Amino acid sequence: MDRFHELTAFIAVVEASGFSAAAKRLGDSQSGVSKAVGALERRLGVQLLQRSTRRVNLTDAGRSYYQRMKPLLDEVAQADSELASSTMELSGLVRIAASATFGRLHVLPLVPKLLALHPKLKLDLQLTDGVQDLLADGIDLAIRISPTVSPDAVVRRVTTTSLVCVGSRKYFALHGTPKTPQDLVHHNCLIFNGMDQWVFDGPRGRHSVRVSGNLASNTVEAILAAVQADVGVGMFNGASLAGDRRDPDIIQVLVDFISETRDLGLIWPNRKFIPARVRQVTDFFATELAGRLGTSLGGIGAPS
Structure with missing residues (x-):
């Protein structure tokens, strides 16, 4: 052997x-x-x-x-x-992990361009909102918003996205629009991944409000679909509502009480050696995502 x-x-x-x-x-x-x-x-x-x-x-x-x-x-x-x-042609397999909603919204649309530039490249794209052991799962590149990773991992920050509190026009027409964070205790708040403490800013500084509702899920996709179906209020990063998924009937509330942001990072697992194809794919997504999110974030409606 x-x-x-x-x-x-x-x-x-x-x-x-x-x-x-x-x-x-x-x-x-x-x-x-x-x-x-x-x-x-x-x-x-x-x-x-x-x-x-x-x-x-x-x-x-x-x-x-x-x-x-x-x-x-x-x-x-x-x-x-x-x-x-030194040869400009990339080849071989690159395994990429991204959260489900962000991946479908922002990563998938870039894949055809990447493969057109490098026809011999092969991609294995894994979309999940769950926490992955990147090294154990053989992931070469992870694309995450505010990732929790090993301190030895290499994280390349691409841009930031703001948190937004949103609901549908029909929901707020039926139940009223919250004027302060404390008003959310009277609303049907949709819980992602067990996070029922929503953080806000105010005259007395940062504080959290414990929220509750009739739907919880471990996927952003499910919470977003429920908001669009007039079920309740959700808290998201702005990137989840940008681009092709922007809905004119989804409006942002409590704007003056939210200043928290999330970093979008490209992550290499804890490896000393990074193949050239992974480095170049990382550079591609860093450039393309920065431009894509820079032009698509924002634009969420305000209550009328």
């Missing part, structure tokens, strides 16, 4: 904390990765990994070997990347 393949498999298992996650990262089968690591251990005559049904741990010999070999593998990858980037 190829020694470089053995080493690559071993490094991937260590960094992904398991054979299954390493296989996803490498685009290989779990059995193939396991065989490669086993061949490496037999060739070296030492056990590098302690395997159990739940996790994989480094032995002392494995830890020492990883610390010696990882920089060498990074140097090889960097040399390959520099040579590949």
Whole structure:
């Protein structure tokens, strides 16, 4: 078996904390990765990994070997990347993760342009509002609003989006328009991901209002659909209401009480080496999203 393949498999298992996650990262089968690591251990005559049904741990010999070999593998990858980037044609697979609503609204429309520029590029786009372990899931690039990530991750801030409190014209016509944040206790507030404390600014500084309603969901899409269906009031980042999804019947309230913003960031997992294709795809989305959101944010109606 190829020694470089053995080493690559071993490094991937260590960094992904398991054979299954390493296989996803490498685009290989779990059995193939396991065989490669086993061949490496037999060739070296030492056990590098302690395997159990739940996790994989480094032995002392494995830890020492990883610390010696990882920089060498990074140097090889960097040399390959520099040579590949000198040709302007990108190829290979890039796995991208984005939140469901933001991804459908702002990432998907950019995909045709990216693939037209780089026909040999392959994208695996995963849209979910759930929290992902980027490294374990083999994600190369995550596009998140105010992401919660490992402190070792690389986050590139693209732009900011304001929070907005909105409802439909019909809902406010039936139930009245809130004039202060405290008025929300008398409204049907729709709860995303358990967040029932909405933060506002006022004469006495920042304060939160506990809200409640008859619908909660772990997806922005469901809350937005309920707002559009005149069910109640929702709190969103402005990017979720921008662009093609802007609805003239959705109006913003309590504007003077909201100053909080969210950062849109492009995230690389905790890896020292970033392939050239991932770097260039990141640059593409940084430029395109900054321009797209700069021209599409705002424009939400005010109550009449």
